[in-house]
Ligand code: ADP
C-alpha cells in the first residue's frame with residue numbers, strides 16, 4: 240500500500256480543521272495506534288491500522304474539506320490496497336465513532352479495535368482536556384453551567400451533539416471511555432490519562448465553587 244499517498248490525501252482533507260479533527264489529531268492517533276499494535280500482527284493488518292488512523296475523520300461531517308466514502312475507497316484502490324484491506328478500512332471509518340456506538344455497539348475486528356482505542360486515547364489526558372475546551376469554544380458552548388450531565392443511557396447519535404457544557408461532556412463521554420477500551424495496552428493508558436483528567440476536574444471544581 241502506498242501509505243505516503245494515503246497520508247497526503249488525509250492531510251489535505253483535515254487541513255484547516257478547527258473542530259478538533261485536524262491533521263495533528265490524525266498523527267497522534269497514528270502514534271497511539273503504533274504503541275498498542277502487537278508486533279507480531281501481519282504486515283497487511285499493520286497497513287490497515289496506519290491507513291485507517293490517517294483516514295478515520297476524513298468523512299466526518301464536522302471536517303471542512305470532508306471526503307465521501309467513495310473518494311476514500313478510490314484513493315485506497317489507486318494506491319495498492321487489497322480488496323480485504325479496503326473493506327476493513329472502510330468498516331473501521333464507518334464504525335469507530337463514539338456517537339455511532341451509543342445506541343448499539345458496532346462490530347470491529349482487531350485492527351478496528353486498535354484504531355478505535357488510539358482515537359479514544361486522544362480524547363483523554365492533557366490533550367483530551369485541551370481538545371474538549373477547544374471544541375466547546377468552536378461550538379460556542381459554556382465552560383460549565385447549572386445543567387446536570389445527561390445520563391449516558393439517554394444519549395443517542397441524534398441528541399449527543401445537542402448543546403452541553405464542556406464540563407458536562409467529561410461525564411457524558413470522556414469518563415466513560417476507559418470502561419469501553421478494547422485492548423489491554425489501550426486500557427492501561429486510558430486509565431492513566433483518566434486519572435489525570437479527574438484530578439484536573441477536581442481542581443477545576445475547587446476553583447469555581449463558591
Ligand atoms: P468521535 O470521533 O468519537 O465522534 P467527537 O467527534 O465527538 O468524537 O469528538 C472529537 C473531540 O471533540 C473529542 O476530543 C471530544 O471529546 C471533543 N468533543 C466532542 N463533543 C464535545 C462537546 N460537546 N463538548 C466538548 N468537547 C467535545
Ligand code: NI
Pocket residue numbers: 260264268295296358
Ligand atoms: Ni478522531
